[in-house]
Amino acid sequence: RSSQLMMAVGTAVIGSLQFGYNTGVINAPQNIIESFYNETWSSRFSEPIPQTTLTALWSLSVAIFSVGGMLGSFSVGLFVNRFGRRNSMLMANVLAFISAIFMGFSKLAASFEMLTIGRLIVGVYSGLSTGFVPMYIEEISPTSLRGALGTLHQLGVVIGILMAQIFGIESIMGNASLWPLLLGFTLLPAVLQCVLLPLCPESPRYLLINCNEESKARSVLIKLRGTDEVSEEMEEMKEESQQMMKEKKVTIPELFRAPMYRQPIFVAIMLQLSQQLSGINAVSQMSKGEPLEGSGSPDPLFVVERMGRRPLHLIGLMGMAVSAVFLTVAMALLLKWMSYISIVAIFSFVAFFEIGPGPIPWFIVAELFSQGPRPAAIAVAGFSNWSANFLVGMSFQYIEQLCGPYVFIIFTILLLGFFVFTYFKVPETKGCTFDEIAAGFRQSAGQGSDKYSAPEEFNTLRGDEPDL
Numbered sequence: 001r002s003s004q005l006m007m008a009v010g011t012a013v014i015g016s017l018q019f020g021y022n023t024g025v026i027n028a029p030q031n032i033i034e035s036f037y038n039e040t041w042s043s044r045f046s047e048p049i050p051q052t053t054l055t056a057l058w059s060l061s062v063a064i065f066s067v068g069g070m071l072g073s074f075s076v077g078l079f080v081n082r083f084g085r086r087n088s089m090l091m092a093n094v095l096a097f098i099s100a101i102f103m104g105f106s107k108l109a110a111s112f113e114m115l116t117i118g119r120l121i122v123g124v125y126s127g128l129s130t131g132f133v134p135m136y137i138e139e140i141s142p143t144s145l146r147g148a149l150g151t152l153h154q155l156g157v158v159i160g161i162l163m164a165q166i167f168g169i170e171s172i173m174g175n176a177s178l179w180p181l182l183l184g185f186t187l188l189p190a191v192l193q194c195v196l197l198p199l200c201p202e203s204p205r206y207l208l209i210n211c212n213e214e215s216k217a218r219s220v221l222i223k224l225r226g227t228d229e230v231s232e233e234m235e236e237m238k239e240e241s242q243q244m245m246k247e248k249k250v251t252i253p254e255l256f257r258a259p260m261y262r263q264p265i266f267v268a269i270m271l272q273l274s275q276q277l278s279g280i281n282a283v284s285q286m287s288k289g290e291p292l293e294g295s296g297s298p299d300p301l302f303v304v305e306r307m308g309r310r311p312l313h314l315i316g317l318m319g320m321a322v323s324a325v326f327l328t329v330a331m332a333l334l335l336k337w338m339s340y341i342s343i344v345a346i347f348s349f350v351a352f353f354e355i356g357p358g359p360i361p362w363f364i365v366a367e368l369f370s371q372g373p374r375p376a377a378i379a380v381a382g383f384s385n386w387s388a389n390f391l392v393g394m395s396f397q398y399i400e401q402l403c404g405p406y407v408f409i410i411f412t413i414l415l416l417g418f419f420v421f422t423y424f425k426v427p428e429t430k431g432c433t434f435d436e437i438a439a440g441f442r443q444s445a446g447q448g449s450d451k452y453s454a455p456e457e458f459n460t461l462r463g464d465e466p467d468l
Contacts, residue, residue, distance in 0.1 A: 002226030005140065008200040009149050012136050013156035014193040015089055015129035018096060018186055020160020022122045026062055027284075028168025029179045034058055036179075037112050059394070061116050066390035068123020069130070073382025076131030077375035081210060081249075085136040085203040089193070092132065095125035096190035104184025115183070122186060127386060130362070131378045138366035139203040140224055142233070143433055147304040150363025158354065208234075209241045209371045240370055240435050250373035252380055259445040260438075261377075264368040267426055268381045271313075271361035274418035276388035278320055279411030280353050282396050283327075283346055303355075308430040309364050313422050316356015321415035323349035324408040331405035357418075361385070367429040370438040 026033070037057055041049035049057075079088035102118030134153050141149045168174040173182035201220040208217035217237070221230040250258075255265045304312060323345045330342035365381040366374060400407045429437050 002224055004201065004223045004226070007196070008140055008224070009137055009152060011193060011196040011200050012089060012133045013152050014189050014196075015092070015133045016153045016156030017160040017163070018122075018189050019126040019129050020157035020162075021164045021189075022065065022119075022126055022160075022186060023157070024161035024164035024284075025168060025183060025185075026065070026119070028165060029174040029182060030058070032174065032176050032179050033061070033115070035176070036107060040110050040112055043110065057112060057116075061112075061119055063390055063393050064116055064120045065123040065126070066386050066393060068120045068125075069127035069386035069389065070383055072124040072127020072129075073131055073386055074127075074379050075124075076128060076135075076379045076382060077252075079128065080132065080135060080206075080375050084206050084210075085132060085139065086197060086200055087202070088128070089132045089136065090197045092125055092128045093190045093194050095121050095128070096186050099125060100184045100187035100190070104180050104187070106183075107180045118183070127382060130385070131375075131382050134362045134366050135374065135378055136203055138363060139205040140201070142225065143431065145305070146367065147309060147363065147430060150366070151304055151359040153362050154354070154359035158358070205237055205240075205371055208237050209244060236433050236435065243370060243435065243438070244372045250376050252376045255373060255376055255380060260442045261369075261373055263425075263444060264441050265377055265380060268361075268365040268368055268377055269384045270418065270421055271364060271426070272381045272385040273388050274313075274317065274415075274422070275357045275361045276385055276392060277411070277414050278317070278353060278357050278418070279324060279408060279415070280350070280357070281389065281392050282400075282407070282411065283349055304359070305430065308428045309360050309367075310422065310426055310428045313356040313360045313426065314419060316352045316354075316358070316360070317415050317419040317422065319352030319355065320349055320357070321412050321419065323352060324412040324415065328406060328408045328412070331408070364426075364429060367432075367434065367437055368441070370434050 034054060037054055038049045041047075041053075079091065083091060099118045099122035102114045102121065104118075106112065106114035106118065130153075133156075134150060137149050137153060138146060166172065167182055167185065173179065173185075201223060204217040204220045204224065207213045207220060214234075218230060218234060221233060222228055225233075250261065255261045327342055327345040327349065330338040330345060361381070365378055369377045396407075399410070403410070427437070427440060432440075
């Protein structure tokens with residue numbers, strides 16, 4: 001495979017790593033940052049900070065990241081169609097630089113407001129990245145590798161979380177003197193990405209379909225594939241382009257109004273919710289400080305092309321539901337030997353998350369839509385993901401106080417619901433071109449045409465009878 005392709009994918013995934021790092025970085029030094037809040041408050045008002053104010057300030061520092069993420073994910077379409085996929089990733093790094101300065105200098109300026117603003121800005125950056133990265137990877141990857149390379153976004157997120165947990169160890173950077181460097185570390189990956197991105201190509205799909213630059217798209221494709229034999233792929237993109245000329249540029253409200261987009265956008269939203277409402281954040285909060293995310297969970301990278309997206313998502317959801325039941329039993333019985341069961345349950349919960357609900361929702365969304373509606377769809381999916389993330393982050397502690405050890409029964413019920421939904425409604429997209437996938441949904445909305453009939457595999461797995 002072309003080294004140009006691997007470099008472009010690797011450079012894009014730095015954005016995923018940043019998202020993971022900034023998700024996890026705030027957890028390890030919680031007590032140290034809280035004491036910074038207390039000192040700052042005391043020096044301003046000559047009295048210690050009230051406990052309720054401290055809890056509220058801390059919750060805001062954590063949750064405002066998700067608010068930024070919502071804003072960022074909704075802005076994805078504004079950037080990618082105007083500036084292209086690669087240039088959008090490059091421009092977003094401005095936000096990473098600004099946030100690193102705000103967070104890195106907050107202690108020096110004795111300002112917890114600076115830290116909160118920095119978290120908001122890096123949230124916007126992460127929201128943009130969760131849209132830009134999967135879209136860019138999908139559009140530069142050959143159909144046969146699209147799923148495998150698509151999982152690299154989630155792998156980047158996991159590595160980012162693991163890095164945050166390691167750097168957050170007290171003897172490294174999670175201490176009173178170095179925590180501003182821990183939060184400002186986001187500057188270094190941003191510099192690296194700014195150096196490498198100009199060496200990467202723009203998405204050939206964007207060049208051909210959005211900019212109508214056929215010769216440029218062909219030369220980029222030749223570089224990415226490492227071969228001159230790209231006519232078949234060019235033809236596929238041209239067909240998609242012709243389809244797009246028939247359909248005007250799709251806005252977010254149109255995704256919900258047009259029958260041909262209604263089903264795939266519903267599937268996309270539900271897949272994102274299955275990721276955030278699975279309980280993974282709750283488990284991460286429970287096991288704070290342990291490098292949980294690097295728990296040797298199976299890497300779905302190449303399995304995804306062999307087994308397909310749908311079976312992996314189903315296995316992941318069911319595995320998590322079973323693990324959640326064991327976790328509930330272990331937490332409720334409070335027997336000494338049960339603590340070992342709960343540790344095993346937590347590790348298997350995370351492992352199953354990495355098989356299905358972790359990677360699958362991000363890249364399958366980009367696969368479900370053709371070039372026209374894709375940016376709007378990714379924006380809606382990202383917004384759903386961040387909203388659910390915010391909801392879980394804000395409410396989990398209160399629900400845990402109410403339900404005690406039975407809190408994971410709620411997640412078990414949700415996981416089983418998502419399993420049923422995936423079984424009946426989510427199509428298999430393995431080995432299908434973007435156009436075939438879109439055609440499958442057009443057909444199910446009663447707008448099929450002979451030329452763009454979906455592959456039999458798509459229909460059979462969706463639960464329809466294949467057309468004879």
